[in-house]
Amino acid sequence: MGQLDGVKVVELATYIAAPSCARILASYGADVIKVESPKGDDLRKAQVSYFYPAETDTASYGMDVQNAGKKGLAINLKDPAGMEAFLKLLETADVFVTNNRVKALVKMGLDYETLHKKFPRLIHASILGYGELGPLKDKPGFDYTAYFSRGGIANSLMEKGTSPAIPASGFGDNYAGIALSSGVCAALYRQQKTGLGERVTVSLLDTAIYGLNWLLGASNFGSEMPSTRKKTNSAVCTTYKTKDGRWIQLALIQYDNWFPKFANLLGAPQLLTDERFSTYAAMLNNITALVEEIEPLFAQKTMAEWDKLLTEADLPFEIVQTMNEIAIDPQNWANDSIFKKECDGKDIYYIRTPIKFTESPMLKEEEACHGRSPRLGEDSSEILKGLGYDDATIADYLAKGIIVQK
Secondary structure, X not given: OOOOOOOEEEEEOOOOHXXXXXXXXXXXXXXXXXXXXXXXXXXXXXXXXXXXXXXXOOOOHHHHHHHOOOEEEEEOOOOHHHHHHXXXXXXXXXXXXXXXXXXXHHHHOOOHHHHHHHOOOOEEEEEEOOOOOOOOOOOOOOHHHHHHHHOOHHHHHOOOOOOOOOOOOOHHHHHHHHHHHHHHHHHHHHHHHHOOOOEEEEEHHHHHXXXXXXXXXXXHHOOOOOOEOOEOOOOOOOEEEOOOOOEEEEOOOOHHHXXXXXXXXXXXXXXXXXXXXXXXXXXXOOHHHHHHHHHHHHOOOOXXXXXXXXXXXXXXXXXXXXXXXXXXXXXXXXXXXXXXXXXXXXXXXXXXXXXXXXXXOOOOXXXXXXXXXXXXXXXXXXXXXXXXXXXXXXXXXXXXXOEEOO
């Protein structure tokens, strides 16, 4: 039994952020219906720009990432009959998930205020770019812009004096989706207690700045971003390059406990008696100098050699992994966090949602045929039948393009 068995979610969303929220709810056991226009979610076409195979009549691998376990309804909401059917669907739902901008929802009559009057127990959950208030509330927002750029993530990740790193597409979207799923679960609890709905909003901008809250809190006391790996908060909490050109991230946060071990691994016990580095307080005033002492020593060994030495010394560190390494990382497979599908002789890797339960594990149907994303409008007829539409009406709607089914 899933945590959300019996909960019905209607998703009217495109791309990644809101669909990722609905995918999490589906993994908890909710019945999620993905509603698309007759043209389909733009991600169906856009996925090829991220090197997924193009969608076919039988597979849409990029869509699977955010839409596994959902049913599909393709309907023309610009047609009065289509909107009427959609409202009937919402009347049966517990949660409505969307990433349409507020002004678009108002135009369609799908904003929270309008729907709350019609369906007072419906939870209205939305992902916004910049929040529901303020001068940017109607500005289009993606994780490239609202999350990485205005939210400060790009600035925090760049090496000082260089250009911003290329954003990992979908990164901010997925974290906003996790945040929204948390809010939806809280609203569902309230719904069960009171019978009333709620409006839950998460913005890409809010998600970004919340992630930076530790650094932002100290911004008026000298904390600056971007920084440089030679002048961070600690000379042993930065990255070092190995003999074979790989990078290793150290996290020797307990300096007085861990630096003596590390200095001996470097073959540089003299660093322990150097008054610039002998204490944590002294090191903080000489971070760049210590980094420059460590760099040539660290570069004398390969990644594999450092991996062995640091592991045996029980020091906190990690290899900066590539995408290919993440895909085959035994730690990820041991925790059942990853699985794969095969396409044209190549593996496509998928990451499960990160929230795990022990007593009632999440549904793990992504590998099964019904765990994939729905083809465009795949379940349109079935969904309308469930709303009381007869076969003749459904056939008429298909003929007129009010609904689409593949």
